[in-house]
Amino acid sequence: MRAAIYIRLSRETEESTSPERQRAACEALCKARGWKVIAAEEDIDVSGYSRGLDRPGLQRILARLTEFDVIVFFKIDRLARSTVDFAEIMKITQNEGVALASASEPLDLTSSMGRAMAKVIAVFAELESDTIGMRVSGAHEHLRREGRWTGGRVPYGYRVADNPDGPGRILVVNPDEAKTIHAMVERVLKKDSLMQIATDLSKSDVPSPGHTSRQTNGRRSDSKQWYTTTLKSLLTNPQLLGQVVEDGKPILRTDGLPLVTRPPILDMDTWHALQDELKRRKGAGEQRRERTSLLRAVLYCGLCHSRMYTFTAKGKVRYRCIGRLKQRQRTGDQGTCYGPNVAAEHTEAHVTALFLEQFGKLPVVRMVERVGEDFRPQIRQAEGALSDLEKDRYERGLFKGEDGARRYADQYTKLEDRLASLKERQNSAKPAGVEAVPTGKTFGEMWKDASTEGKRDLLLDVGTYVDVAPARRGGPRMDTSRLSVFFGDEGKLRRAEADGKNTRPVIDAMAEDVDGTLL
Structure with a gap:
């Protein structure tokens, strides 16, 4: 055979x-x-x-x-x-x-x-x-709760080291990678695009998270290319807070809070500011392509109040209104707007000059959402544990004998102490709110270092709205009198009206009379 x-x-x-x-x-x-x-x-x-x-x-x-x-x-x-x-x-x-x-x-x-x-x-x-x-x-779960490394891919920003307190190995902060992460976060908070950050990292020859130089197993790559998806995955991973993550979710302690067994790379305030900025970019208005025009969503037609977009004519970039085209697509009617246009270079220079003249020397204050403290879920959990413990003793007949009574008393005392502690912390819990945090920079300084997307975001954040009037026959090639530039609440109100959005939030914000220039 x-x-x-x-x-x-x-x-x-x-x-x-x-x-x-x-x-x-x-x-x-x-x-x-x-x-x-x-x-x-x-x-x-x-x-x-x-x-x-x-x-x-x-x-x-x-x-x-x-x-x-x-x-x-x-x-x-x-x-x-x-x-x-x-x-x-x-x-x-x-x-x-x-x-x-x-x-x-x-x-x-x-x-x-x-x-x-x-x-x-x-x-x-x-x-x-x-x-x-x-x-x-079970062994991995035990090791993780002891703060020891269980193997697999090493999270970016960390490296594996011998456990100084016993057997096994642990994760410690990798100084070089942590420095790269802090630089990423700083650029994101300065409104730089993820595309530009990824491009710069690839050019700087910094190894990507999956590169063979830092991964000994699993999926590896010989390319040091960074991608926006890599950045998003890295910057939204709670492992940056020192939390232990399994299957994409943080492991929770018995009190319901995330398990933290390694030194964090980001502090909590920076983490929340980063997540707020990344979440803000998910909006429909923020999904703009790299190298898109500076005045997109800023420049509006004075005739039909539609947004103006860039096009190229004879090698020169210009902004034009496409409201006539939209009207024809919707109703078949040509409408009254003939689609005025302006030169991009001169228009952008004029708006930039006015912006810097008015805001350039003003300090930038970033509004950071402060997460409120709420211990009520943990209080309910502790109360439920006490109730279950009592049922184990008096209904299910557990904790029999002298040793059982002692163990029951010990557990009950610990739970009571924890419940009292949680209630005390709830009484003094900090409410959620918004806090003004100085950035230490002026608008002019941020403008100088920002990408095109970052500059446009600065314009939008201060409510810049530009109304483009029709050209006068026989007038100069670039007549800045055609441009009506508005900043602040008036600009935000005009944009909301032009876009057909609810103006109530803008009016309510105006009524609050918030002092200072905020981002």
Whole structure:
């Protein structure tokens, strides 16, 4: 009979079922039965549970079934880790008239009883696999709560180091990567676009999070290219706060708060300011392309009050109104607007000069939303735990005997103390609100360092609105008298009216009479 030997190992460190031992046992069986070995395939460092039948070595054997009479393996759990997979392999091989033989289990898979016994063994192999998974998961959970590193991809901004307080390894801040993160955050808060930040990082030759120089396993890349998706994923990851994340979600402590076992890279105020800025950019008005025009959403037609957009004519960029086109698309009517246009260079220079003249020397104050403290969910959790503890003692009959009474009293005292502490903290909890935080820079300084998107955002934040009147026949090529520039609440009100939006929020803000120039 022609035999094929199949060997599988989940990890190369498993000495009990090493490839050499598996091969020796399979070859010994073939020699004792007088079978001729014509092929041997291996799947090393391949999980039989997570990969199913999608294993390179196994697929090569299944693709050549016409060349074999029997497939030899060390144990059933080396061939398959689930009953479903084992049954599928048996079905495939039986259809091709190929037998299965275990080198360490006395099974005759050519009979109905033997196949039934093999399926029973496969059930226990699957159970063992699940048990191992639960043990590993529990061990990882314990290590994480102790602050130790459980392996896998190292989060950007950290590096693995020996645990100074005991066995195992921990994550500590990587100074170089933390410096890169702080630079990213600073640029985002200065209104720089993620596209420009990613481009600059790629040009600076800073390794990306998945580069082979910082990842020893998992998906790696030889490219140091940064992408906006990489930046978004990195800057919205709560691991920057030192939190432990699993499956994309922070692990919570028993009190419901995130588990923090490593030094944070960002403080809480910076984190919230960063998330607010990234959330603001998700709005429809913020999804603007890189290198888009400076006065987009700022320049409006004086005839139909539609936004003006850029176009190129004879190599020169100009702004024009497309309200006539929109009217024709909606109603088929040409409308009364003929689509006035202005030169982009001179218009942008004029608006910039007025903006800097009025705001350039003023300090920029950023409004940061302060997250309020609310311990009521934790109070409800503690009250529920006390109630459950009482039921365990008096209704379910637990905590019997002197030792049980002592343990009950200890747990009850701890819960009562925690509940009292939480109620005290709730009484003095800080309410949510908005806090004005000085940036230490003027509008002029921020304008100088900002990208096109950042400059446009500065214009929009101070309520810049520009109304473009029709050109006068025979007038100068660039007549700035056509441009009516408004700032502040009046500009915001005019924009809301032109865009057909609710003006009530703008009017309410005007009524509040907020002092200072805010972002």
